[in-house]
Amino acid sequence: xxxREPIIPASMQTLVARAGYLPAVKVGQTVxxxxxxxxxxxxxxxxxxxxxxxxxxxxxxIVLAEAGCxxxxxVDLTTYHVDMARHLPVFRAVKxxxxxxxxCAWTCIGVAELAQPGLLVEIKCVAVQGLVG
Numbered sequence: 001x002x003x004r005e006p007i008i009p010a011s012m013q014t015l016v017a018r019a020g021y022l023p024a025v026k027v028g029q030t031v032x033x034x035x036x037x038x039x040x041x042x043x044x045x046x047x048x049x050x051x052x053x054x055x056x057x058x059x060x061x062i063v064l065a066e067a068g069c070x071x072x073x074x075v076d077l078t079t080y081h082v083d084m085a086r087h088l089p090v091f092r093a094v095k096x097x098x099x100x101x102x103x104c105a106w107t108c109i110g111v112a113e114l115a116q117p118g119l120l121v122e123i124k125c126v127a128v129q130g131l132v133g
Contacts, residue, residue: 002028009066011041012059018043023063029129031067035080035122036060037114045118049087053094056123061098064127071099073127077106080122084110087120 007024008016016022024033036059038052039045046052064070077099081087088108104125114122 007031007033007063007067009062011062014041015043024067026067026129031064031069031073031127031129033060033063033067033125033127035078035124036063037116037119037122039116039119045116047118049120050090050094052120053087053091054098056121057094057098060123060125064125067127068129069127072103073129073131074099074104074125075128075131076126077104078124079106079108080111080114080124081108082111082114082120084108091121 005026006022007026008022012023021034023036024031026032036056037045038055039059040055046055061071064073079091081091114120
């Protein structure tokens with residue numbers, strides 16, 4: 001029977017202590033990542049949209065790496081966007097630079113707000129460790 005393995009990168013210990021949730025949970029070879037946003041390790045929101053999007057992808061990469069995964073192991077991606085019409089072109093350009101195209105399902109959702117003022121995107125995913133093909 002699979003067990004639940006908490007995934008907590010060292011750089012996210014403060015977040016876990018403050019917010020009370022895990023960055024990811026691994027069950028068997030499947031990793032369920034909580035939404036990652038563009039904050040510093042001190043939990044400050046990054047104001048510049050492009051830099052915030054880069055940081056959100058970097059935070060997701062850190063969580064996946066802690067679980068033994070890479071972006072190529074992602075099978076399902078969901079992104080939540082504040083003011084999507086305004087920021088999606090920049091987000092998509094950053095995504096295309098950092099994340100492999102055409103390997104996973106992607107759902108893109110516009111929302112009124114996220115957990116902290118100033119956050120523009122949250123990236124959530126499911127990955128399968130060691131995925132081939």
